Amino acid sequence: MTTARRLLKAIDRLPYGARQRLLARTARELAATGELDALLCDLDGRGEFERRVALHLAYVARDGAYVEQCLSAGQTSVVRQAIGAAIRLDLPAEVFLARLPHLPTALRQTFYSAIRRHGRGALAERLLPVVRETFGDHEAAGLLPVCSSAVVIEALPDLEHAIANWGALGRSHPTVLLDFVTAELSAVTPVWWPDVWRRFGDAAAGAAVAEPDRVLDLLERLLPHAPLPWQIDRVIGGLARHAPERVARMLVDPRRTGHLPQRQSLWRALAVIGDDELIAVARLLDGSRLARFLHAIAPSRRAAVFTGALDDRPDAPLDAVDELPSAARPAVARRLLALRQVADDPARRLAVTARLAWADARDTLLAATRRATADERAEAYPLYLAAAAATRDPEVVGGVITGLTRLANEQDPVRSVAIAALAAIPGWLFRPDEADALVKLMVDATEARDCSWQTQQAVRALADTVIREGAMSLRPQLVEAGLTGLAHMSRNAPWISLNGLDRLPRGAEHQVFEALRPRITADARLGRFEVLLAVAAGLRRRAWDMGPLQELLDEARSAKDDGVVRRAVELWLAPSAQRDERVERVFADDPSTITLHPVRQAIALRRTDLLDRVIGRSPHGRFLKRGVRYVPPFEGCFDRWLPRQVTAFAAELTDVATSPRASAFERRAAVSSLGRVPGSVNLVRGFVADRETIVAEAALAALAWTDEPGDVLPDLLAHVGTDRARVAVYALGRCARFTMPERLGALLAPVLEGQKVTARKEAVRLIAKHRTPGAVVALTGAWENGHRDVRRALVSATRWFLDDEAAWDLLGRAVADEHAVAGAVLDLGPDVVARRHRARYAELVGAIAGSADPDTARLGLAASPSWIRWSDSGAEPLVDRVTDLADTATWRYALSALVRLSATTADVTPLRAVVTALLAADGEFDAVEDRDLPARQRIAALVGELSGTRNSEHSRAAARTLIPSLAAAGYGSWAVNLAVVAVAWEEEGADLDGLREVARLAVRPTLARQAAGELTAVLPDVMRRSSPARLLDVANALAGSGAAALALGIAIPAGRDAGWPEGWRELLRGLRRHDDPDVREAASAVFTSQE
Template structure:
């Protein structure tokens, strides 16, 4: 007899959710085609749950016809599931029906096409979506399309792409071609605006096209290095990547990390030393640790150069990374330096790194000093020095000498134990284990023991256990277990968090055995602190330890409520047993439903127990008799039966209406109704509640019912009342579930609503969802008599989605002459939100705002005008007028910035020079509130151009402006500033610096220029080859001595005063120019 729909649903009714899913899959596989058709017809004729069941069976059985039938089903949720199934089964009709889907279903369609990479569906889908729903939706399909389709569409759709990384991951070559073409067409000054997009793309394509990525990075030397790229490129071509990283023109943080440094190990020591010089001082020890020991000394020497650790700001711990002989030799060298020898702390830290025979007596004396702070500093150094010998005999002898720790203060003892825990455990001989246990015992028995000591003991014990297990030294395992046992005997609680990460596989049983006496003793007293701490710390390993699980089970009946809650959570953690165990927990005490762990398992795995929860009494230990309790569930209702959802809705609605219940609990119950299937009717009633918080919570939840389109009229009606503040946002979500045609009709009442918020949201939704006549709707709202300015602003903002409609340009043009709040909305649209084909026309609108007679409006336009400069040919003229018109005092500064940025974008100095000539020719106006306005404006222009030139792209502009001002005596200082800013100091080329120095004809100008040169050099000195700056100083010494001194000062401070630098300084100290001579004499190579 064929399986009927009624019988199947009856069989499913008593099963938990996982069993239902298995039953559906088995049914789909067992039925023949005819029986399957009968069953699916019966299910499709039923309610929404039956139709959902039928769709799941059809998907497993591969019944394409039934999936197509569900695509036209009445429920939005069913259509959403059917869309995913159709894509999975490759149903071509799904693309043809996209025009009939609401936005929410279309979003699921795009996600499924991308996730399953259905190129055969995506290619025909792209033009259809773009034509009907616009570019913003079309780009959601783009990653799933074929390469040729992406290559053809990307130039026009690139502005709308939100996730370049995802697109580049699917189509690396196509996207990289597009990025390279964009770099070709984008002025160099605007490249930083591409930085984020470029980083996403390069990170995604580095593995597929490493050579091309390196070429892009070499080309864009002014941009930062994306961290995601460096490791991949280093494994491909380490030497080439290192050249890119160390390029003096590159800005931004340097990618770091062990993985990257390991990938660079193929580079020469000198190259690695150059990398080390660019790192922060605190990163150098970690960098050396990655290198093979035999290479560390050479790289260390290259990093430090002539500097000591103090002047280089590198911690003394870097010495620990050197081989023993090199470490001792370097420590001896440092001890001979006055900067170290005269500092007691530095002297002790360095002495600890000398040969053990020399360091031991010094450290022993330091551990006996009079203050606890000094001893707390000395013990870790002594322990680390002993461990540094890498000699178990020496280390064991040292351990035996730590007899004074027993009577030490806790800060000293904790520091010593922490250092001992960090020492390599393989240094501990079997004979030393009792000594270590003695130290642990002394610490655990101390009256003033702190958590620091406990943590150190735990770390020490786990490291001993791991080392013993790996090296098969049972004595170490026993010692670690004994240490943990000592800790367990005396600690009120044990911090065993993430213990599973520190133990080798199988060692958990020995740890449990060591702690078993403590666990047994606690259990006899009804306490389970250690047992639960161990179970939590072992994580998944505890699931396969029956004896430990037995203690967790007993803890469920402990007297302490917190203990019970923790025990229940741990007992239900194992997936294999949680279903059976949760039934035991609930049967033993129904009030345990108050625990999240119980609710979670019931809601998703043992849904058959929901009937008991909803109908049976829940009183027990955690709920007194007579207390009404409704457990709150979230995000699990898809796994429930319709009757369970209906019962839960009734319970929550009754609870929310019960005025004897505290208001906050009623509000929580109302919010919990969100997303429960079949809750719409209950929420409609609660919307009329007297309490505002309940009414508004219900209104917000209405948007999350199973059919949001059905409640949209209700919400629109409320959007014209005082509830508009909630209703309009709920309307926004419901609109995603309605087709554009009916949505346009539904939104009409909102367009004329009394509430400004409602009118704004209605316009936005009409345009965003492309309702019929959206452009005309926007124009009507914008031009409505006495329309509120905020609504007009909303229309202007929405017009960016309608730029293919002529009426949208009419609205935008009208907005540029509107009041300030409306006009500025035009310039708030980002350039990247406007298609390339419309940017020239939009740039005219931005210029119109910038030229507004209202200064505040003009300032907003001027702030963004440079972004549009590539497409705006008339902008320079407006800006020159604003800069040179001395009667305009409110906007000139922003105009100067915009003019310089525009010139940098177009590489055309003519507007800059025109403005400078105009200001030079302008007469200086007097007055009590103004002072040399033309000069102030010209100097501001010089400052902005010079700042831009330092970054690189604006250097030709600085040279041109400097040439103009060179012959103007009163602006010689500005000419020098510009010339120096244009000098490529990263190349260490003396010619531009000599030219700049020649312009500085007075001592004041030369020393101002020297100060600016020092500032620039400090930014690049660590990336330059070590010999470049000494050579540059030597080349400048004869004709530009002030500059030579500036170069020597920066190079000597950064890399140490090498012999060439000392020679240059010696020559300058004997220079005939007394200003040069005095400055050189005041420059010291060694601090006294």
């Protein structure tokens, strides 16, 4: 008969894996014979370890009754393990419902995670109402991803404020989430759409894989009103693969605002669309971004896209030119060289020459490498080498390499950039014939007296490239060349990088190894293993089953160099199938290898039977001198250890912590580690009163990491009123997570009445966050005679209890308190308040905004725009504040809120009322002491608010409404400003009409100059969304209709951006001959080309 004593004796000397296999086999055998219950009962009456063993047996045997019993255990580790077992066994919901209200927060989170991980949807749906009622919306929201669609549809409106991971919910319920987001957009005016997407963009991104068409529908609907959500960037490539034409149209849509996604996956997906569409996308890009885009499309199409995107611009980015096929690149270079701007610039001319055909460029580039100054030569060498590499001809590259004989006598700045450029050449262009030349270049560079670290890095990069290419192409001469170059860099063995070997065709790793084996074997006889280690590291998992290579790694463990041994041990222990056997050999050969992380981890987590030869011993060897005390920093592995091993390790840490020879810092480290060892709580308590402050504080902090943090909460609370409060209060947070709610509330209640403000604030936060029974009553009672900071904490805590009327009573008191306390009410935004409470919360915000105290009112007015959707207060109070010239403290905040309210309601009447009232008050306070024309300044501020949101339809509508009043009152400058705002650039025809209205208002020369300047300022944003041809047509139409100044305002930025092609130059020439001398002078001051 198997008894607990016999079983525990049988597993005592086994490593963890064998122990678990023995327990599983025993569980199945005893379950079949009916003897399991007796064994479980015997084990359960012993310690915590034995109970966890019993729980494992019960789980393997699928004994749900014992697993259910363990859910009520007194040890956190047992309950945590039981939760996982119960979920995997799919125990009925009733098992959990009775225990859930008494579980600490940490164990509840473990419970919810297990439900999600194992997809227990039915259980989640049974728990959802209970969790919501007992622990609030935030915990309940965590169950939604595994609930059914019907449950999510019903719960989502009430829980959306509490959802932390919209992406996960979007992936699990894509249709439901997209319906919800669509409804949210339909429920608000477009001015709020950016806010909606900011909140729910993750949900749309999560749903993109399952519902790409619907996500694209939403994005297209969003396009005119809000920027593309940044969350979409990570799925835009998948959307483009699904519908490349739709995505391309969306990117080039002139109504699009905000950033342009830049993912290479997007460019690759768009490579299948037509040339015209590719050209339209390419026009949105510049410099390196255009080069990356071209790189993603087929080489045969790059020339057409490049030409269509850049036309004949002289400033074509050369890195984009480099992406063109070799047949097209010289033609572009010749065109550029024919331009005076290039021909007159020596540096640009040489860089463009490097893009010519090799036969045409070689002599010029070679001559440039022999120029008089080092700076000129340093500029020329990279171009010379890059041009050779661009031929993709190994013979050409070889000839250039053998011709670099002058580098040996060059200055280091020149030599450095030349070697770096050589290292950038693709490795497949190197031939064995040039191996000796490469060696000489590297050796000369490293042995030069002025060799810099930049040169050393360049040589290392070149050597790595040569070695990698030699290994992958089975050309050992190149490997030898690279190794020889590295050998001259340092007396120490240099590390070699062969990253990428694991991407070779399957089976090619054996050919690589066989090609390098003679060198590896010869090196091994000399005690050198650099190539071996590089090959093993580069092959990664492919090296695991290569017997000869593994044998050589075993041999490398005896190398003289400690760094080589460390690396060899790490690589030799990498294969998981042999790790257990190998780590025993490593440790037996040299016990000091316990200092190596791979050895320590393998022993701590797998070969636990070896711990008896580690703990309490003084290993010495290569990595530890005899007599040096070393305690391995074990962590996160004690659940796999035997009780006696845990006890022995705790005793060793305690010995260090109490040693008179240990420094205070060593003792602090030992105490901190001791706190994470199970069963060490009493040992840690013994250091709380230590004479060394850092040790005592380490002990206090370590108490929170003991195996039962809830049990040490009283210990920490005893120090919240002492000078250790800063440590104790910080540690309270973790302990609270492991304390049952009812006990937590009872322990923290006295703290609310204490003297330490910091402790009282933390108590408020913990009581609220963990929703202890009677929390609202306790928190409400703490308001009276509360410190200002405590009251602010109480206000913040109400977010968890807004379904309780007492929370609203407390918020009402906060609104009437000093502005620092009232301001805490505003710390909550609409996103974190349940929608059923938003209207009522908006009333609180409105009350603060209407406060008689200016400081308080400013806070409320600043927050008001976010709450306008749910506020019924209307625009009148805001209009009154803006137009009351006696109110100098809050009008600006009121103005911002009013503009947002007007946009939300699509009603510009309040703005018209403001302008009318301020125009009537114009002239008051004319340059008096401390004030000057306040009404005029407030109108200027309103114009500025509208100008700042010029791309919105509301701003355009408001501008059109206010222009007549301002123009009639003689405010021509602001009328012109708003007329520019009112231009609808996205609508062909409407844009020209709007600009003509600008011209009609700009009747004076000063206004015409202002209008032209403002157009020049807004054009960069417009150009990104309008075609150059359309802008040229608009400018020509303006020039021919008496609005020449505006035409020039468009021509300056648009012509410069287009590179001043003939159409724009013709327009400029006409403006220089205009009848208006101001236009002629301004046009003559614009230059299409610099001398």
